[in-house]
Amino acid sequence: MLNIKTTKLFWASCLALLVTSLSFGIRAGMMNQLGIDFQLNASQLGTITATAFWGFPLAIVIGGFVVDLIGMKRLLVMAFIFHLAGIVLTIFAQGYWTLFLSTLLIGIANGTVEAACNPLVAALYPENKTTRLNHFHLWFPGGIVIGTLLVTFFVHLGIGWKLQVAMMLIPTLIYGYLFSKLEFPVTERVSSGYSNKDMYKAVLSPLFIFMFICMFGTAITELFTGQWIGLLLKNVTDNAILLLTLTTGIMVIGRGFAEPVVQRLAPQGVLLLSAIFAAAGLYMLSTFTGNAVFFAAVIFGIGVCYFWPTMIGFVAENIPKSGALGLNLMGGAGMFAVSIYTIFMGSFYDNLIVKHLPSAGTASEQALAEAKKLAGPEILQATLVIPIALILAFGGLVVYMRSKKRTAVLDS
Incomplete structure (x- = not known):
């Protein structure tokens, strides 16, 4: 694979992880306002927050079992669809259950991103796996910083939480476009010939x-x-x-x-x-x-x-x-x-x-x-x-x- 393709795949992976971390940072900053707007109590807000953590391990483990079979590209297209659906559903949420479902979809998308991108980064840089995985994963804390600063800035300007959530559509659409156009390698296990x-x-x-x-x-x-x-x-x-x-x-x-x-x-x-x-x-x-x-x-x-x-x-x-x-x-x-x-x-x-x-x-x-x-x-x-x-x-x-x-x- 040409080096420029490797670089594009790596940066598209970073953008996908950025959406994952933005969802944590932005949602954390708007939970109080959601409680006020939809008259939700602390228990309901806690359950909504927790769904992201339930969706993540579910998706990443299932993704681990199927990624060799369906390929990393298909898995990331699924992540894009889940992210897009979860973000749009959050923007047009009507109450507890739509917020619950939208957060679950985003959690599943977040887990699916890691299910595909961890083995993708390992396959792209077989001689430098740990370093490149560290470079890839810096976008998780980085996105939380960006998300919390974005929320603080928007609140200062008096801009509501719906537009804050909508900001996640920008990196989502970019990574979805890039992944749809790029050619993917097979996973390292498949290329090495290791059996199930x-x-x-x-x-x-x-x-x-x-x-x-x-x-x-x-x-x-x-x-x-x-x-x-x-x-x-x-x-x-x-x-x-x-x-x-x-x-x-x-x-x-x-x-x-x-x-x-x-x-x-x-x-x-x-x-x-x-x-x-x-x-x-x-x-x-x-x-x-x-x-x-x-x-x-x-x-x-x-x-x-x-x-x-x-x-x-x-x-x-x-x-x-x-x-x-x-x-x-x-x-x-x-x-x-x-x-x-x-x-x-x-x-x-x-x-x-x-x-x-x-x-x-x-x-x-x-x-x-x-x-x-x-x-x-x-x-x-x-x-x-x-x-x-x-x-x-x-x-x-x-x-x-x-x-x-x-x-x-x-x-x-």
Whole structure:
């Protein structure tokens, strides 16, 4: 395939991922207004938000099973149709059920994009998978930054949420057009001649199962903390939402300069260092106060920025027989783990607030604020167990990969 075709396919993939992240950023910024316009309560808004997380793992796992059969191009045409339908249905929503369906369609589209684009990037750059996957995935935090800034700007101008959502049509139509015109390679597993039996054997191998389980932890550490940081620390600092902007910005920069880091440390070394920084950052976020919290956010951002793409890159490089199914099972595992953990920790957070309220009488607003101030950092401290466990797991992975490399050298 000509280099210009490779470049066009890569940038079209980035645009598709940009739509995915814009949907998160823009929807997060307009949920309060949706509640007012359609008279929805917090439970209904929470259910609408959650549908995006249900649609994503469903689509990415199913896509992993069928992408070798139908090809990446057909899968991305389906993603385009789902995105287009979901965006248009959101713009013309009439109430709870149309918002529910539109969010589900966008969630399915988001999962379908990753189901096709992760193996596409791996196939386009077989000698540089982890670095290119980091470059591709920088558009997820990048799109969230763009989306939140866009919402803030439009709200300042008094422009409604419908036009905000409509802005997503621009990159959607561009990526749909590009993918319809471009020629796609086959997936790497197909081009390498690995059979379905080889693929299923690879995803049942001890190394893949180990990485699959670790994906639960890396995804929760990154996405749960990122999504909840404003809520958990809003009573600790007056600029809690800026913490998310700061960590997301660090992720964009880190993934953009991934190449020297990956080359110097190898994927397993990057994962170990990431777990160390993530644990340190999470501990700092749960204990620091005032402006020091922003330093903690930088450390945490450095920690989580490489997690998602490097996990997928490690599998692509070291378990190539797992193919597109292996990459997409990893992504599905991560998003599924976040959705389950969020439900569990939401209940835990409510219980902690109750525990910190005065035992007698009706709690005042001041007492409730103080209870939330104490409960937020406790949630982060409970989550800290996960990156600490990952330090041990990835430390073992580094030792294992070194011994494997040493054995290969001796055998040769």
